[in-house]
Amino acid sequence: MRSDPIPVTVLSGSLGAGKTTLLNRLLGGAGERDLAVLVNDVGEVNVDAELVAGGSDLEVEGGVAELSNGCICCELQDDLETAVVRLAREREFNHLLVEASGISEPAPVARLFTTASRVAARYEVDALVTVLDTRLFLDSFAGDAIPERRGDEADRPLSDLLIEQVEVADVVLLNKADLCTAAELDRAEDLVRALRPDAETIRTEFSAVDPDRLLGIGRFDPDRLGERAGWKRALADDDRDHEHGHGHDHRHPDEVYGVTSFVFRERRPFHPGRFASFLRDLPAGVVRSKGTAWIAGRDGKVGIAQAGPSVRATVRGPWIASLPEVDRDLYRSNRPNLEWHDEHGDRETELVFIGTEVDEPSLRAALRDCLVADDEWSQADSFENPFPRDPGEEVVLREP
Incomplete structure (x- = not known):
């Protein structure tokens, strides 16, 4: 042999x-x-x-x-x-x-x-x-x-x-x-x-x-x-830039190839209705978007996966901040490097967008318009919500 x-x-x-x-x-x-x-x-x-x-x-x-x-x-x-x-x-x-x-x-x-x-x-x-x-x-x-x-x-x-x-x-x-x-x-x-x-x-x-x-x-x-996908590389690059103080909105272009990518991060939840409308109306130039979204009224991480005309949302597990205190403290003790916000815990949106001829400023502005406003926080649980709630559940937001 x-x-x-x-x-x-x-x-x-x-x-x-x-x-x-x-x-x-x-x-x-x-x-x-x-x-x-x-x-x-x-x-x-x-x-x-x-x-x-x-x-x-x-x-x-x-x-x-x-x-x-x-x-x-x-x-x-x-x-x-x-x-x-x-x-x-x-x-x-x-x-x-x-x-x-x-x-x-x-x-x-x-x-x-x-x-x-x-x-x-x-x-x-x-x-x-x-x-x-x-x-x-x-x-x-x-x-x-x-x-x-x-x-x-x-x-x-x-x-x-x-x-x-x-x-x-x-x-x-x-x-x-x-x-x-x-x-x-x-x-x-x-x-x-x-x-x-x-x-x-x-x-x-x-x-x-x-x-x-x-x-x-x-x-x-x-x-x-x-770690091969372009969206993962963009997210990893943005993590490094964030650690070195470049900020949340740093852009990651592949300008030599005519394709650009950028990362959107935010520690404020999306309004489910407005964000769903945004995803359904993504411009054709956005070829790929993927990541995790914080959706108001949902205790779990919502995974967003867009490929061309297809947009799907799935539940990727709970936010650690939503767990009972004992479980939360145990998890954090085992993950000392976990980023933790004093008010929001680990809740954070991280989305990568990849495309050609993409108007990044307009997309960023549209994403920010989807965030819950200050006077909407108290209504979060009453919003009409098309996003999945249970682990393993998938919702098709747009399809060809």
């Missing part, structure tokens, strides 16, 4: 973006690499696996398809861990390709290979690669009609998934580039850089790319998997 870990490349992208075409190209241009492949599809019939196997001598046994070129395809679903351990035990190969289904988020797949488990002992993630249908990517943020999702998450807008797949990627293929103008491709690159600043972008047609640009590149950093 080999002692060094096997590198893994995870391929993700929406349905029809070109993942399977890319996979076949990688197999055809593997050279001396001995590749194994795991293909995940959401249907009972693994269509992608059949497409990868097309034109080969195929033997199917126990849900595993053995190809004449030495590649393995199997349906992942809940058996991913068992499948990849079995692959390492039964076959000799030096690189694993995992093609996630079109409705999958790549981060949970990557975590399987990085957490303490029998899988992590045999494998290491080399890179997360996201394939974008560039035309669809641009249209989804312009509010144009886009195809429906399918599978268990069909009720979630496509823009949510596209952003989640980009925000963790090491490499992003701007596929179907022939269907876009040069200006549109430039805009797509700007958006990717804003969403995932450290990702490499590659413009492709029909998923044609040199395998050496995707395999054996060592781009994945497991320690930063949860």
